[in-house]
Amino acid sequence: MWVLRALRRPVMAAILTLATVLGFVRPATAAGPVSWKVCPEDEQVQCGVMRVPADWGDPYGPTIELQMARRQATDPARRIGVLIVNPGGPGGSAVNMALDGELFTPELRRRFDIIGLDPRGVGRSAPVLCSQALVDAKPSPLVPDEAAFRALAEYNRKLAADCTARSGPVVEHADTGSVVRDVEALRVALGEPRISILGASYGSLIGELYGETYPGTLRAVVLDSVMDHSVDVDTFLAQETAAVQDSFNEFVKWCARDARCVLRGQDIPRLWGTLMARAAAGTLEDPYDPPAKLGVWELISAAFSAFYDPQWFSFAHYLQDAAQPAAAAGRRGRDVPPIDLTPNSFPAVFCGDWALPVGDFTAYRRRLDVLAALAPQVRASPLALSAAAGCVGWPVPPASPQRVLSPAKLPMLLVNALHDPATGHAWARQVAAQLGPNARLLTYQGWGHIAYSHSPCVKTAVERYLIDLTLPAAGASCPAVEPEPFGVG
Template sequence: MRALGRPLTAAILTLTTLLGYAPQPALADRSVGAPPWITRHDAAAGPVNWSPCPEDESVQCGLMRVPVDWTAPLGPQIDVQLARSPAGDPAAKLGVLMVNPGGPGVSAVNLALDHAFFGAEVRRRFDIVGVDPRGVGRSAPILCDQGLVDAKPSPLFTTEADYRRTEEHNRRLAEDCGGRSGPVYEHADTVSVARDLEAVRLALGEERISFFGASYGTLLGQVYAERYPDRVRALVLDSVMDHSAGIDAFLSQTAEAAQGAFDQFVAWCARDDKCALRGRDIRAMWAELMRRAEAGRLPDPYDPPNLLGPWELVSAAFSAFYDPQWYSFAHYIEEAYTPAPAAPSALARRAVPLLEELTPHSFPAVICQDWWLPVDGFTGYRDRLRALAAHAPQMRVSPLALTAVAGCLGRAAAPVNPQRPIPRAAGPVLVVNSRYDPATAYPWAQQVARQLGPSARLLTYQGWGHVAYRHSECVSAAVDRYLLDLTLPADGATCPAVEPKPFGVG
C-alpha cells in the first residue's frame, strides 16, 4: 500500500497535470506544409542492439543511440533503452503497440515488461514496445542531489520572501541536475521524445505503429501523431493532458478535479458501512487537521513524530484518490485526527546526509520545457492560490499542477514546446477519461476530443481514479477492441462506475 503520509510519490510519477498558457503562434496549416518547428532528421539514429531483458528473458531489451539535440543530428548522442514483448502469435500479429505510462518520469520499459497490464488478445496480436523517454529510467536518466530535491519549499507559500526562495531553489536545482546529467537536461521536451519514438519505428522497420499513452503519455501520443500523422494506425489517449490549456484553466480545472475527488470520497463514506469515518463530519475533521497542520501540530500518523504541513496533508489525499484508496484514506484521517501517544524516537533524523545521494528527477526538466506557466510575480501567484481555495475548499489546489507551476518559477530558459491549439486528427483516435479523475481533469478530455475533431471519440468512465483502462473491464474491453480492429465506441459512450474494494480484496 502506498504510504499516504508521503508527499506526491506515485501521484507525481503518474502525473497527469498541466499547466499554463501565453498566446503562442498557431500551427501552420497542413495544406501549406509542416509547422516550422518540424525538421526531418529523424533517421539520424543508430540500429537497435537487442538482448534478453535481465528481468524477463521472454522480453527483448535494446539500446539505440539518438542525437541529444535533434536539430543538430551529427552532434553528441545518448542511449535510449527500449523493451519489446513479442506478440504471442506471430502469424496473427497486427504490428507494434508503442506504450508510455506517463509521469513525466515513469518507465515505459517497465510497462512493456508487465504482462498483466494489457488484455490477452492484445498481447497475442501485438509486439508491445516501451521506450524509456530520454532523461527517464534507463535512458540517460536525469539525476539530482537527493538533499536538494527534498529541500523543495512547499508551493503553498504566502509571502514574497518564500516566492523568492522558491525561485532560487529552482535555479540551484536546475544547475545541479544539469551539471550531473549533461546536455540531455536541456533536451528532455516531449517533441524530442517523439522524434526518438520515430527513430525507433524506423529501426523496427514498421510502416505504422499503434500507440497507447496514459497520463503524461497522452501528450507524447498527441505530439507524435501531429508530427507523423501517416505513421499512426491507432491512438489511445487515456487520462488526457490538454496541451492547449492556459495557466488559469490549467490550475482551476485541476483544482476542481482534485476537489471533486474529495467530494466523491465523502459521498462514498456516507453510503459504505465499512468506511472508518461513517456517520462523522469528514469536512469538519479535515478542517481541524488543516488547522493543526498550519500550526505545526499535526504528527504524521504513519511516520511519527514527524509533522505534516498543509502541503503534505493535501498531497496525501491527492495520492489516495489515484486508485482510489478510500478505505485506507479514511483510516489515515481517523488516525491523524486522534493520534496515539508517540514514543520518543530513538533515531534522530540528520539535517545533512553523511553521504551524497543522487535521485532520478526528470519532472521539472520535462514540464518546464513543455509548458509556459507565467504567474505575474508573487502577487499573481498569491491571488491565484486564493481564488483556487475558494473553489476547492478542502483540497485548495491540485498538488500535481501546483508542483509544476511552482517548479518552473525562476527558470530563465523559455519552453521549447509550449502549449498551442491541438490540430485535428488525421485518423481515428480513442480518448478515455474517468469522470472523477483527480489528476487529469475530465474537461481536459472533452476539450482535447473536441479539438481533435470528428475522427476522435471520447469514452467516459463514470467512476473514479486515474488511468481508466486499469479500473474498468468495460473500458479495457473497448480499448482492446479499438486496438484490434479499429472499432470506436459510439458517440457519447460511457462505462459504469465500479465501486472500490478494501485493500487486499480482489
C-alpha cells in the same frame, strides 16, 4: 586535422538539412539502430538500446542512450504490428510497463509487439539525476511572502544547475516534442511503416503530438487520462484543482454509503478542516511517522495521492489516525540510508512542455486565493501547483509549449474517468473537441487515474479499437466499479 574536424560538423549538418528539404533523408535517421538482448527481468522480453541526438536541432552533436523493452507478439502469424506504450508521470518507466505481463489483455499480447520506450530523461533513458539532499529541500509551493517566492525561484535555478551538472544535456532537451522525434526514430529503426500508440496520463501527450506531427505513420492511438496541452496557466491551475476537489467530494460521498469506512457518520469536511488548521499551526503529527509533523502542503498531497487508485479505505484510516495520534503508535518508519542521487525528471520535462507564467509574488498569491475559493478543502492541485511553481525561475524556456491540436487525421480513442484527480474529465472533453469528428471519447463513470487499469469495460473497448479499429458509439460510457479495500492501516 583539427581544422578538418571543425569544418566537418557544419558541412555535414548542411548536407543533412539540404537532403531533408529535398526529401531524401528524414531527420529521425540521425538516430542509430536498436541493439536487442534478453531482458534480465524476463527472458520472454527483449531489452533494446538506441542512440539519438541529445538535441534534435543538432543531429551531429552529443548523443544520449534510450532504452526500451519489447514483448513480441505471441501469435506471429496474426501479428498486427508495433504498439508503443507509455505510463505517463512524467517520470514513469515505459520499460517497466512493457515488462508487466499482466497489464495488457492476452489478445493484445498475441497481436502486437508491445514496446515500452523510456522517454529521454526518464527511467533507463539518460535519466535526469539530481542531488537527493537538494530535491528533499524543495520548498512548499504555498509560499507565504515575497521573500519565499524569490527563494523558490532561486531554488529552481539551483536545482536545474545541479541536475544538468550530474545528467548532461538531456535536462535542456527533455520536452515531449523531442520524445516524439525519438519515437519516430524508433519506428524508422524498426522498419515499421506504421505504429500504434497507447499513452496514459502524461503519455497521452506523446500520442497527441506524434499524431499531429507524423499522421501518415500512425495506425491507431489510445489516449487514456488525457492531457489538454492547450490551456493557459489559469485554466491549467483551475481545472486541475477542480478535479482534485471533485475527488475529495467523491470520497466524502463514498464514506457516507459504505459501512466499512471508519469515518462513516462523521462530518469529514469538518474533520479535514481541523486537521488543516493543525497542519497550518505546525502541530499535526504524521500518524505513520511520529513525531514528524505534517504541513498543509503535505496533508493536501497525501489526499491527492490517495485519490489516484483511489485508496479510500486506507485514506479514511489515515485521517482517523491523524486525528487521534495515539492510535498509530509504533508505526514509525525505519531509518533509510542516505542516497546521494535521485531520479528527478519532472521539472525538466514539465518546464520543457509548458509555459506557465505566474507573474510576481502578488500575482501568484492572487492565483492561490482564487484556487482556495474554488476548492475550499484541497486549496490547490498538488500536481498542477508543483508544476507551475517548479518552473518559476527555471532557466530553460519551454521547447514544446501549449497549442491547440489540429483535427485528427485518423480515428482516435480517448478514455477518461469521470472523477480523475490528475487529468480531469474536462480535459478529455476539450481534447476531443480539438481533435474533431475523428476522435471518440469513452467515459469511465468511476474514479481514479488511468481508466484502462480500473475498468474491464474500458479494457475491452481499447482492445477492440486497437485490433480492428472499431470505435465505441458516440457518447458511450463504462459503468463505475466500486473500489475494494487494500493497504488499510
